[in-house]
Amino acid sequence: xxxxxxxxxxxxxxxxxxxxxxxxxxxxxxxxxxxxxxxxxxxxxxxxxxxxxxxxxxxxxxxxxxxxxxxxxxxxxxxxxxxxxxxxxxxxxxxxxxxxxxxxxxxxxxxxxxxxxxxxxxxxxxxxxxxxxxxxxxxxxxxxxxxxxxxxxxxxxxxxxxxxxxxxxxx
Amino acid sequence: xxxxxxxxxxxxxxxxxxxxxxxxxxxxxxxxxxxxxxxxxxxxxxxxxxxxxxxxxxxxxxxxxxxxxxxxxxxxxxxxxxxxxxxxxxxxxxxxxxxxxxxxxxxxxxxxxxxxxxxxxxxxxxxxxxxxxxxxxxxxxxxxxxxxxxxxxxxxxxxxxxxxxxxxxxxxxxxxxxxxxxxxxxxxxxxxxxxxxxxxxxxxxxxxxxxxxxxxxxxxxxxxxxxxxxxxxxxxxxxxxxxxxxxxxxxxxxxxxxxxxxxxxxxxxxxxxxxxxxxxxxxxxxxxxxxxxxxxxxxxxxxxxxxxxxxxxxxxxxxxxxxxxxxxxxxxxxxxxxxxxxxxxxxxxxxxxxxxxxxxxxxxxxxxxxxxxxxxx
Numbered sequence: 001x002x003x004x005x006x007x008x009x010x011x012x013x014x015x016x017x018x019x020x021x022x023x024x025x026x027x028x029x030x031x032x033x034x035x036x037x038x039x040x041x042x043x044x045x046x047x048x049x050x051x052x053x054x055x056x057x058x059x060x061x062x063x064x065x066x067x068x069x070x071x072x073x074x075x076x077x078x079x080x081x082x083x084x085x086x087x088x089x090x091x092x093x094x095x096x097x098x099x100x101x102x103x104x105x106x107x108x109x110x111x112x113x114x115x116x117x118x119x120x121x122x123x124x125x126x127x128x129x130x131x132x133x134x135x136x137x138x139x140x141x142x143x144x145x146x147x148x149x150x151x152x153x154x155x156x157x158x159x160x161x162x163x164x165x166x167x168x169x170x171x
Numbered sequence: 172x173x174x175x176x177x178x179x180x181x182x183x184x185x186x187x188x189x190x191x192x193x194x195x196x197x198x199x200x201x202x203x204x205x206x207x208x209x210x211x212x213x214x215x216x217x218x219x220x221x222x223x224x225x226x227x228x229x230x231x232x233x234x235x236x237x238x239x240x241x242x243x244x245x246x247x248x249x250x251x252x253x254x255x256x257x258x259x260x261x262x263x264x265x266x267x268x269x270x271x272x273x274x275x276x277x278x279x280x281x282x283x284x285x286x287x288x289x290x291x292x293x294x295x296x297x298x299x300x301x302x303x304x305x306x307x308x309x310x311x312x313x314x315x316x317x318x319x320x321x322x323x324x325x326x327x328x329x330x331x332x333x334x335x336x337x338x339x340x341x342x343x344x345x346x347x348x349x350x351x352x353x354x355x356x357x358x359x360x361x362x363x364x365x366x367x368x369x370x371x372x373x374x375x376x377x378x379x380x381x382x383x384x385x386x387x388x389x390x391x392x393x394x395x396x397x398x399x400x401x402x403x404x405x406x407x408x409x410x411x412x413x414x415x416x417x418x419x420x421x422x423x424x425x426x427x428x429x430x431x432x433x434x435x436x437x438x439x440x441x442x443x444x445x446x447x448x449x450x451x452x453x454x455x456x457x458x459x460x461x462x463x464x465x466x467x468x469x470x471x472x473x474x475x476x477x478x479x480x481x482x483x484x485x486x487x488x489x490x491x492x493x494x495x496x497x498x499x500x501x502x503x504x505x506x507x508x509x510x511x512x513x514x515x516x517x518x519x520x521x522x523x524x525x526x527x528x529x530x531x532x533x534x535x536x537x538x539x540x541x542x543x544x545x546x547x548x
Contacts, residue, residue: 041479041498042266066393069484070510074497087482087495087510091393091407094415096482119396122518130230145223145547154231 020044030063045098050110057113068117073131075157080105108133130155199302199533202543213528218521226547233507238264246332249545251291252487254283257336263483263494264338276340277419278460285449290319291488292442295540302537322352340467381435385535395519399490404438406431411486423455438538513545
C-alpha cells in the first residue's frame with residue numbers, strides 16, 4: 001500500500017476530506033441553496049426545513065439514493081425540538097448522506113416519505129410509537145412495538161416510567 | 172381491540188373469510204411474533220404482523236449506561252449474530268473516538284463474524300427443514316453448529332451471547348487451540364455442505380414448496396430496505412462487506428452469493444452458498460493473520476462520546492445492521508438507534524404473501540430467517 005506513488009490530488013477543503021467534499025458537491029445542486037451541509041461528528045448531513053423534506057427526499061431518491069437505511073428522531077427538550085434524521089444510501093457504492101430537520105416539540109408533525117421508500121412506513125411508525133411524532137399522509141400510523149394502550153412515548157427524554165419505577169441514575 | 176388492519180381490504184365479511192392468529196407462540200414464527208392472517212379458505216388475503224412481545228427498550232437502555240456497558244446488550248439483539256452485532260456497535264464508538272484497532276484484532280473479528288454467520292446459517296438450515304416437515308436437518312444443523320459453539324466457548328467462555336468484542340479490539344487473545352480447531356472445522360464442514368445439498372436440496376417436496384413461492388421482485392426489495400441473503404436472492408448484488416468494506420474485508424478473495432430467482436428457493440440456495448464463501452474467508456483470514464501482536468488498542472479510561480452523529484454499518488447473518496449514535500461529550504450516548512435487518516425484512520413479507528396458501532407463510536417466514544429479538548429490540 002505504501003508503494004503506490006502519490007498522485008497529485010487537488011488540495012482538500014479545510015477540515016473536510018475529499019470524499020465528503022465530493023458528496024457535498026453532489027448533494028448541494030440537487031437540494032438547492034436552502035439545504036445547509038453540516039458535518040457534526042462523522043455522518044455528513046444536509047439540514048433542511050421540515051416542509052421541504054418530502055421534495056428533498058424525492059429529489060435524492062431520483063438522484064440514485066434508493067435505499068433508506070433508517071429514519072429516526074432525537075429528542076432535544078431544552079431546545080423544544082425533535083430532530084428527524086433520514087440516512088440515505090444506495091445499493092451500489094453505499095455512500096451515505098443524512099437529511100436532518102427539526103420538528104416542533106409542542107406539535108410534532110411532519111410529512112411522511114413512505115410513498116418514496118416503502119420501508120419508511122415501519123420506521124415512521126416506530127418514531128410515532130416511541131417519540132409521538134405524527135406523520136401526515138401516512139397510510140397506517142399505528143403503534144408498532146408497544147401495545148395500543150400504552151401511555152406516553154418512551155424515547156422522549158422526559159418520559160417517566162410509572163410502571164417499572166426506573167430511577168434515572170445521577171451519572 | 173381492533174385486529175382489522177388497514178392493510179387488509181375491508182370487503183364485506185362472508186362466511187368464508189376469517190382471521191387466525193399465527194403466533195405469538197407458533198413454532199414457525201421463530202419466537203414471539205404474532206401474524207394476524209386473513210383467510211379465504213386456505214388462501215391468504217392479508218397478513219398483519221404484530222410485534223413488540225420482546226421489546227426490551229434496548230435503545231432507551233442505551234441512554235442510561237455507558238458505551239462500554241452497552242456492548243453486551245447488542246449481543247441480545249439478533250442472538251445468532253452476537254459477534255457481528257458487537258462489531259457494529261464498537262465500530263460506531265471507535266469511529267467516534269478515532270480509535271485504530273490492532274491488525275490482529277481485525278482478523279479475529281473477521282474470523283468470529285464468519286464463524287457466527289456459518290453457525291447462524293446452520294441453525295437456519297436445520298429449522299428451515301423442520302418448518303417444512305423434515306426433522307433430520309434440524310439434528311444435522313445443530314450437530315454441526317455445536318462445533319462452532321465449542322470453538323466460541325473455548326475462547327470467549329460463552330456459547331451464544333459472547334460479548335467478546337470490545338471497544339478497541341477484542342477482550343482477550345484467542346485461545347491457543349483456536350487455529351487448529353478452526354482449520355479442523357473448515358475441513359470437517361466443507362464436505363458437509365454437499366451433504367446438506369444431498370439431504371434437502373434434491374428433495375422434490377422441498378423444491379415444490381419453495382420454487383416460485385414468495386416472489387420478492389428486486390425493486391420491491393430495495394424499496395423495503397430488505398438486505399442480506401433475502402436481498403441477494405432477489406438478484407441485487409449488495410453486501411456491506413463488499414460495497415462498504417469495513418475491518419479487513421477488502422483483503423479477501425470471495426464472491427457474494429447472488430441468485431436472481433427472487434423466490435424462497437433462491438433464498439435457500441443463497442444461504443448455502445454463503446456458508447461456502449464464509450469458509451473461504453475463514454481460511455484466508457487464518458493464513459493472513461499476524462501470529463502475535465496486541466489485540467486491544469489503548470483506549471481512554473473513561474470513553475466519552477464526542478458530540479455529533481456517527482453511523483456504523485456491518486453485514487450480519489440476516490442483513491445490514493446499522494448503529495446510529497449521537498454523542499454529547501458524556502460517557503453515556505445521547506441517543507442510540509439500531510437499524511436491525513429483521514425489522515425491514517419483515518416489513519416486506521405482508522406484501523409478498525397475498526394470494527398464497529397458509530403453509531406458504533411458514534415457507535416465506537423461514538426463508539427470510541426472521542429473529543424476533545432483532546426486530547423488537
